[in-house]
Amino acid sequence: xxxxxxxxxxxxxxxxxxxxxxxxxxxxxxxxxxxxxxxxxxxxxxxxxxxxxxxxxxxxxxxxxxxxxxxxxxxxxxxxxxxxxxxxxxxxxxxxxxxxxxxxxxxxx
Numbered sequence: 001x002x003x004x005x006x007x008x009x010x011x012x013x014x015x016x017x018x019x020x021x022x023x024x025x026x027x028x029x030x031x032x033x034x035x036x037x038x039x040x041x042x043x044x045x046x047x048x049x050x051x052x053x054x055x056x057x058x059x060x061x062x063x064x065x066x067x068x069x070x071x072x073x074x075x076x077x078x079x080x081x082x083x084x085x086x087x088x089x090x091x092x093x094x095x096x097x098x099x100x101x102x103x104x105x106x107x108x109x
Contacts, residue, residue, distance in 0.1 A: 014039065014042060016103075017042055017100060017103050017104075018035060018038045018039055018042060020099060020102070020103040020106075021038055021042075021096055021099035021100060021103065022035075022038065024095065024098070024099035024102060024103075025095050025096070025099060026095065029092050029095050032088070032092055033092075033096070037085065037086075038096065040080070040083075040085055041076055041080070041093070041096050042100065044075075044076055044079050044080070045072070045076070045096075045097065045100055048072060048075055048076075054067060067101065069094055069097050069098060069101075070090070070094065072097045073090040073091070073093040073094040073096075073097050074090045076088070076090070076093045076096070076097070077089070077090045077093055
């Protein structure tokens with residue numbers, strides 16, 4: 001696959017992930033996030049996973065990796081404030097993290 005095709009595939013996967021997250025969010029939380037914000041948080045999530053080493057952890061007997069959703073949500077809130085994207089409640093961002101994880105899990109099946 002060439003670079004152009006890979007970029008198109010990545011953009012499509014991001015679009016599908018954001019659509020899934022939007023459908024996953026409860027209505028009162030959904031209203032707090034635009035599509036652009038969800039794309040931003042998706043980028044921050046990917047960066048967090050790549051740099052934190054969380055995906056390098058050894059899986060347990062069931063093949064699962066322990067992921068601290070609260071820590072990730074807190075990181076997203078902190079990064080958004082640092083990047084001047086706004087002030088967000090980590091509790092609301094938990095839904096975004098859970099939605100992304102759920103989408104990723106469904107893609108593995």
